[in-house]
Amino acid sequence: MNIKVDISNVRLETERLILRPWTREDLDDFYEYAKVDGVGQMAGWCPHKSKEESATILNMFIAEQKTFAVVLKASHKAIGSVGLEEVREETMLASPLKGREIGYVLSKDYWGHGFMPEAVKRVVEYCFDDLGCDFLLCGYFKWNHQSQRVCEKIGFQFFKEIEFATRFNTFEKTNLNIMYHPKKVIR
Numbered sequence: 001m002n003i004k005v006d007i008s009n010v011r012l013e014t015e016r017l018i019l020r021p022w023t024r025e026d027l028d029d030f031y032e033y034a035k036v037d038g039v040g041q042m043a044g045w046c047p048h049k050s051k052e053e054s055a056t057i058l059n060m061f062i063a064e065q066k067t068f069a070v071v072l073k074a075s076h077k078a079i080g081s082v083g084l085e086e087v088r089e090e091t092m093l094a095s096p097l098k099g100r101e102i103g104y105v106l107s108k109d110y111w112g113h114g115f116m117p118e119a120v121k122r123v124v125e126y127c128f129d130d131l132g133c134d135f136l137l138c139g140y141f142k143w144n145h146q147s148q149r150v151c152e153k154i155g156f157q158f159f160k161e162i163e164f165a166t167r168f169n170t171f172e173k174t175n176l177n178i179m180y181h182p183k184k185v186i187r
Contacts, residue, residue: 003098003133005084008065012126014118019068019082022061026069029078030054033107042144043105070106070119080106080116082123087137089162089176097134100127104150111146117153124154128181139164139176151177 012019022030031054033039040047048054061067061081070080084100087093102123106116120138127133138156140147141164156177164174 001093001096001098002086003100003131005066005100005131007068007084010068010126010130012068012122013073014122016073017115017119017122018071018073018076019119019122020071021065022058022067022069022078022081024055024058024062026078027051027055027058030058030069033079033105033109036108039105039108042141042147043103068119068123070104070115079110080104080119082119084123084127089137089159092135092137099133099135099137100131101137101139102127103138104147116146116150120150121154124179128183134181134184136179137176138179139174141172141174143172148175151175155179 007021010021031048031051034048034054034057037047048057066085067081067083069078070082071078081104083103085103087099087101089101092099102120104116104120124136127136136156137159138151138154139162140151142161156179159176159178162174162176163171165171
């Protein structure tokens with residue numbers, strides 16, 4: 001079952017990052033990384049072809065209030081996002097347990113510096129401690145070893161293999177991973 005999410009007034013921090021709602025002032029930063037070949041494909045979407053396309057998606061992020069901007073503390077530059085997507089996995093939807101599915105993307109310029117594990121770990125803490133999630137899901141395409149490492153570093157466990165329908169009209173073999181609330185007994 002999906003837990004209700006509204007991050008419109010949420011601000012999370014880590015040592016190097018601020019996780020906050022997107023604003024229209026983030027458009028240039030968002031377009032800067034979303035247009036780069038190889039970034040969106042890791043999550044199943046095409047590079048943005050124009051700033052207008054990025055503006056449309058940014059407005060959706062703002063309206064839906066479920067996607068954090070990942071912002072560097074040092075420069076206040078938005079370098080990625082962490083979204084709390086609705087659970088689509090049927091076995092978890094049929095369960096009385098409440099949760100969400102985490103999705104993330106990071107500017108190629110910042111790959112390999114530990115920013116995404118740092119951001120996702122903080123969002124996981126928020127989901128369990130503040131939202132009261134019983135579980136979280138997180139998937140990655142089997143060939144996406146960077147996202148696999150993020151899941152492993154955070155402590156997600158393999159749940160099942162699925163086929164994910166991308167925005168390219170293709171299907172990708174995907175490992176779906178799960179993490180249960182560490183302080184709740186879940187049976």
